[in-house]
Amino acid sequence: MAQIELRDVSKRYPGGHDAVVDVSLEIADGSFVVLVGPSGCGKSTTLRLIAGLEDPTRGEILIDRRIVNDVAPKDRDIAMVFQNYALYPHMTAYKNMAFALRMRRVNRAEIDRRVRDVAKLLEIEALLDKRPSQMSGGQRQRVAVGRAIVREPKAFLFDEPLSNLDARLRVSTRAELKSLHQRLRTTTVYVTHDQEEAMTLGDRVVVMAGGQIQQQGAPLEVYGHPTNRFVASFIGTPAMNFFEGVVASEGGRARFVAPELRLPLDGAAPAPTAVLGVRPTALRVALDQAEPPLRMRVEVVEPLGDRIDLSGSLAGGQRAVARVSVLRAPSPGDLIGLDIEPSGVHLFEPGEFGRALQINAHSERMAAS
């Protein structure tokens, strides 16, 4: 197993595109770290830099505290699994898994033992004699994972390995990868654009945008305390609602004021422009419909079983989404009052990457404004 470290790593591709900018990252031995962000934010490049498939323009990459910038990919002892599996089409699953070991001149009995052990672990014993064309997408993906595991590498790098699977299989394979990591404890760096996958899989998540790390931390820490508006909008589903307004001081108390809502915000400093973020799960159908902090004209009602997503428009014409639990769902066209649960409220400086601002919100002060 391995500890991996990136120190101020940047990658500029020929043509001048900065794919990765000053990335510093410590990946603890045995941990499961997920790099997450929108397409083009530099996730794959970061992974390829760790694997040695790309050279950094600046900075250092270390494995087990040794600088590996000049170490060839095959000597880094890292196995990579891609989205498109890249199995050899003319080889059986067995031969696909055995291939790298044969290249390393591992003896035949040892290869056989390792391939069969891993096949058992992944429950793909029945596939060993099949070629990729005879397998489903999910089966091919398991074989690709198996091929990485048999090598017994110091670390696994996964680049969107589940993107080609249908939704149900993605969720079950995700759970298997997690349980596999809990058994093997091999250091894993996993790339995805899917924030839910990142949250459910990672010990740590690293949120990237524009080639830079926006925030890293435990999943619930990043969800609960996003350091900027980008992270707040990217992590969590449905996405956070944002309101543009001002923080005014009224009678000695700070208050967020926007066309569609007014909300006491203790601890906030007055600001001529600010953005209030409210998680959809922090909105509830108000018990007191006379003076709700927010009114929404319901447009779309999406029942999810235990919850209902309501989307609609607010006073200023702005759209919002509320994820609520109610016994009787409102209908499209209804005007409903919404309460705001303080733990799901955040304040940011203006702009897409506006920094989080300090507030301490309290329940009773939020009930009405």
Ligand SMILES: Nc1ncnc2c1ncn2[C@@H]1O[C@H](COP(=O)(O)OP(=O)(O)O)[C@@H](O)[C@H]1O
């Ligand atoms: N070989 C390359 N040459 C030039 N630009 C590249 C190359 N590979 C990726 N890029 C660019 O670098 C940026 C980051 O790409 P990538 O790391 O693949 O992002 P992600 O995996 O997050 O989608 C993108 O703008 C992409 O177009």
Ligand SMILES: [Mg+2]
């Ligand atoms: Mg990619």
